[in-house]
Amino acid sequence: MRILLTLIVALTVLAPDARAQTYPDYSEIYVNDFADLLTDEEEDDIRSDLKRLRSEEGVEFTVVTINTMQDFGHTGAIEPFATGLFNHWGVGDATRNDGVMMLIARFDRKMRIEVGSGYGRSKDAPMKAIIDRVIVPQFRNDNYAAGIALGVDAVISDLTDGKSAAPADPLHVKIWNGIKRMFLAVGNWIYLLAAPLLLLPVQAYRRWKRDRARICPNDQCPMIRLDDHSEDAHLEEGQIVEEHLKSVDYDVWECPLCEHITIEAYKAWFSSYGACRSCSFRTLEAETTTVKVATTTTTGKQRIDYQCHNCHDTYTGWRTTPKKSKSSSSSSSFGGGSSSGGGASGSW
Numbered sequence: 001m002r003i004l005l006t007l008i009v010a011l012t013v014l015a016p017d018a019r020a021q022t023y024p025d026y027s028e029i030y031v032n033d034f035a036d037l038l039t040d041e042e043e044d045d046i047r048s049d050l051k052r053l054r055s056e057e058g059v060e061f062t063v064v065t066i067n068t069m070q071d072f073g074h075t076g077a078i079e080p081f082a083t084g085l086f087n088h089w090g091v092g093d094a095t096r097n098d099g100v101m102m103l104i105a106r107f108d109r110k111m112r113i114e115v116g117s118g119y120g121r122s123k124d125a126p127m128k129a130i131i132d133r134v135i136v137p138q139f140r141n142d143n144y145a146a147g148i149a150l151g152v153d154a155v156i157s158d159l160t161d162g163k164s165a166a167p168a169d170p171l172h173v174k175i176w177n178g179i180k181r182m183f184l185a186v187g188n189w190i191y192l193l194a195a196p197l198l199l200l201p202v203q204a205y206r207r208w209k210r211d212r213a214r215i216c217p218n219d220q221c222p223m224i225r226l227d228d229h230s231e232d233a234h235l236e237e238g239q240i241v242e243e244h245l246k247s248v249d250y251d252v253w254e255c256p257l258c259e260h261i262t263i264e265a266y267k268a269w270f271s272s273y274g275a276c277r278s279c280s281f282r283t284l285e286a287e288t289t290t291v292k293v294a295t296t297t298t299t300g301k302q303r304i305d306y307q308c309h310n311c312h313d314t315y316t317g318w319r320t321t322p323k324k325s326k327s328s329s330s331s332s333s334f335g336g337g338s339s340s341g342g343g344a345s346g347s348w
């Protein structure tokens with residue numbers, strides 16, 4: 001009994017010190033500003049630089065700020081904590097091990113730029129220079145945001161200069177990379193602008209095909225296209241409703257000699273009306289109501305109320321919406337790289 005009591009007392013006393021070392025979870029792979037040293041705008045600037053580095057050079061460089069390592073059960077030097085966090089997150093490509101992590105522990109007044117094992121010790125000196133000459137002078141004046149931003153710029157230019165010192169790419173690779181960079185820089189909106197221009201010749205061809213003269217199969221007499229008013233006499237009720245809803249446009253051609261009639265249907269490219277299950281005309285309106293919103297853990301549910309403007313049939317359908325993904329999979333997690341302790345540290 002006494003032994004048990006002693007054990008309990010010992011455990012209780014030792015518990016705070018014996019607390020296991022943990023690491024923060026990342027919410028994204030570019031900037032995790034746990035100590036809130038950066039404004040949203042400053043974060044955005046840094047994030048866009050880090051994104052570009054990742055898309056152009058394939059290098060994962062992440063910035064982490066914490067208040068103190070003690071929050072994660074760690075006391076003492078920053079080096080083992082930085083290496084542990086780097087490997088816990090798996091920063092960088094798993095085969096190249098070329099990740100970079102800038103870690104700032106504000107109240108410990110310590111920082112480290114940890115690099116993946118692929119760099120060996122080659123980055124220790126340049127990172128030390130960046131910390132001592134670019135970052136720490138800013139931190140000493142409490143300019144954390146400036147120190148981080150200037151430091152990120154300096155690290156990126158060191159990493160990319162190192163690449164251009166390597167054997168130069170052949171010309172066609174350079175040109176191709178230039179084109180890729182241009183497309184990445186302008187963004188996807190360019191396709192939205194270009195699409196209507198690409199469709200112009202298609203539309204012109206369709207217009208010509210639709211307007212060209214029709215010849216009567218019975219007597220080879222040129223046919224006449226009826227105007228909207230007189231064509232209705234030859235259309236079914238459902239077709240007139242379709243024209244009214246603009247889901248389908250009809251041309252009615254009539255031979256002036258033998259009164260032969262040809263009806264041609266032109267479906268609208270963009271119409272909110274679907275085909276009715278009862279009368280088959282494109283006169284079906286669908287109204288979607290979200291009954292249950294999808295979350296990251298559960299699927300959602302939508303009710304679709306259909307109503308036909310021609311035969312007035314009504315019916316209801318259900319749709320399950322997929323779970324929300326936390327973010328796009330390609331940029332939501334690190335590549336699984338590791339560090340063997342390369343890099344440099346500083347304090348202020």
Ligand SMILES: [Zn+2]
Binds near residue numbers: 219221
């Ligand atoms: Zn005819």
Ligand SMILES: [Zn+2]
Binds near residue numbers: 277279308312
């Ligand atoms: Zn119908």
